[in-house]
Amino acid sequence: MSKLKFIDLFSGAGGLSEGFMRAGFSPIAHVEMNKDACDTLKTRTAYHHLKDNNCINIYHQYLKKEISREEFWNSVPINLIDSVINTEISKKTLNPLFAQIDSSLEGEKVDLIIGGPPCQAYSIVGRARDPKGMVDDPRNHLYKHYVGFLKKYNPKMFVFENVPGILSASNGSFLKKIFNAIDRAGYNIEIPSTKHLNSKNFNVLQDRKRVIMIGWKKGSKYKYPDFEERPVQYNLGKSLFSDLPKLKHGEGSLGIVKYAKPITDYLQETGIRNGIDFTTQHIARPHNETDLEIYRIAVNLLLKKGKRLNYADLPKRLIKHKNTTSFTNRFQVVNPNGISNTVVAHIAMDGHYYIHPDVKQNRSISLREAARLQSFPDDFFFEGSRTAAFKQIGNAVPPLMAEGIAHKIKEMF
Incomplete structure (x- = not known):
């Protein structure tokens, strides 16, 4: 099976991407507005290339400070470093983002889109601390740009990750808007029957609940995967x-x-x-x-x-x-x-x-x-x-959790 291609939006440091790459998926692009997180993504992208090409010693030289970061990044093809796009996702940047990603696709299809918009606007703690309950926060509407990527690249499936507070934000109206927008884009979408997934069921030693929404093209054979609850075996x-x-x-x-x-x-x-x-x-x-x-x-x-x-x-x-x-x-x-x-x-x-x-x-x-x-x-x-x-x-999706989700999706593909 040739590697399945994905785009990672609101990538952060790449915890979600790391899990999908371990499961055999290949990133076309990462889009992230934070420069430090982008630098982390570039370093990890270079790591995976060197590992796949039996040159991991170059990465170890970088960790040991025997070579500079510039020398390290220059040891891999420039298109890999450039696939990490350091910009916010907004109405103004959407078309330039599409153009940059299109130039690297070279006619290939995007199988999957992953990512989750910044969660502060949906978090219960964030709403409690904001006098207006985050109602006017522009991050509430970033899901619209995520849907824009679905319309543009028409992937088989997508993974939309967020905090449990998204279920109750604005009395559930934001979640309804997200579901309606995705429906109009031609996709079915579900959340787990338990309302969330917990990282502890993916062998992560952390009690971390997240809403993992998964969608697929209408009329396709895909569905929401079955995830088992597994007792933690370690302390x-x-x-x-x-x-x-x-x-x-x-x-x-x-x-x-x-x-x-x-x-x-x-x-x-x-x-x-x-x-x-x-x-x-x-x-x-x-x-x-x-x-x-x-x-x-x-x-x-x-x-x-x-x-x-x-x-x-x-x-x-x-x-x-x-x-x-x-x-x-x-x-x-x-x-x-x-x-x-x-x-x-x-x-x-x-x-x-x-x-x-x-x-x-x-x-x-x-x-x-x-x-x-x-x-x-x-x-x-x-x-x-x-x-x-x-x-x-702190902002990342645990890679082990991401890998468990990725394997279930890969099985369906």
């Missing part, structure tokens, strides 16, 4: 973090980091630790003394009593926020005996919701640990600053 402490070097807050390196222990069954099974003897970006944030004391309290409370910290119950000298009635779970420990709470983009702002469960390390999780929670492989490199990398990780 986070022993399976996901145990082989990484221990860090104190503010310690670590964006560069090469050697493993401290042998590979675990989970890391082997999932391919997260995938064949090389080092990783990168195992670096922890610095914290102030107040936060470090709160972290110790939160970890001891979870490990010794099995309870989560309520912010309002802290000693008064540690309470710095006036609001003690809502968001009282703002300090959360990643549970070593289970799976993680949902990783979100706010991790770029602080690590309070992702406290490392080892009280001796006493810190929030590192960049690499956050990437592992999202099931990114250890050789996946996030471009940009530490903050930019955390944001890319």
Whole structure:
């Protein structure tokens, strides 16, 4: 079977794309407005080309800083780097985007379109924080441009990913508008009967619910795939973090980091630790003394009593926020005996919701640990600053989840 072609819209760092590429799909284009995320996509696109052509040593040279990023990108065909398009998707950019993608298609068909418009306008937290409930947010209408791509490229199927809040946004009217627009474009569309899919059912050690809408051309033989609920077989402490070097807050390196222990069954099974003897970006944030004391309290409370910290119950000298009635779970420990709470983009702002469960390390999780929670492989490199990398990780679709969805679609094709 020749590789199936896809376009990835609102790509972010490429978690969704990574899963589809692992399943044997080939990207025609990635479209993303954030420059750091685009640089990450370019680096990963180059990685896949070099891996497919038995030149992976060039990628390892880049990770080890033996060659510059420019030299690394120049080691692959320029059309691959140019297939990552750094622009917003809007009414003004739609036709230029079509022209650029058409020039790279060379008469080939697009089998699939994937992606999900930015979710802030649909998220429950985002609506709660906005005085107008995000009603006037222009991102509410990005789905129209997604539909424009469906009309232009006429793929067999598409995958539209978003947060659960999209189901209730504006009392469900936005979802109805999306379904009506897709219907007029000539596609059937469904969401799972459970309303969402959870990454933990795809072997991701994270409780992450997402609405995965899947559509197909009317009159075709396709349908919404059947996804099984699978119990989690591993815990986070022993399976996901145990082989990484221990860090104190503010310690670590964006560069090469050697493993401290042998590979675990989970890391082997999932391919997260995938064949090389080092990783990168195992670096922890610095914290102030107040936060470090709160972290110790939160970890001891979870490990010794099995309870989560309520912010309002802290000693008064540690309470710095006036609001003690809502968001009282703002300090959360990643549970070593289970799976993680949902990783979100706010991790770029602080690590309070992702406290490392080892009280001796006493810190929030590192960049690499956050990437592992999202099931990114250890050789996946996030471009940009530490903050930019955390944001890319928090916004991503877990690659393992994406790969599970991709395999189901490939079976139908």
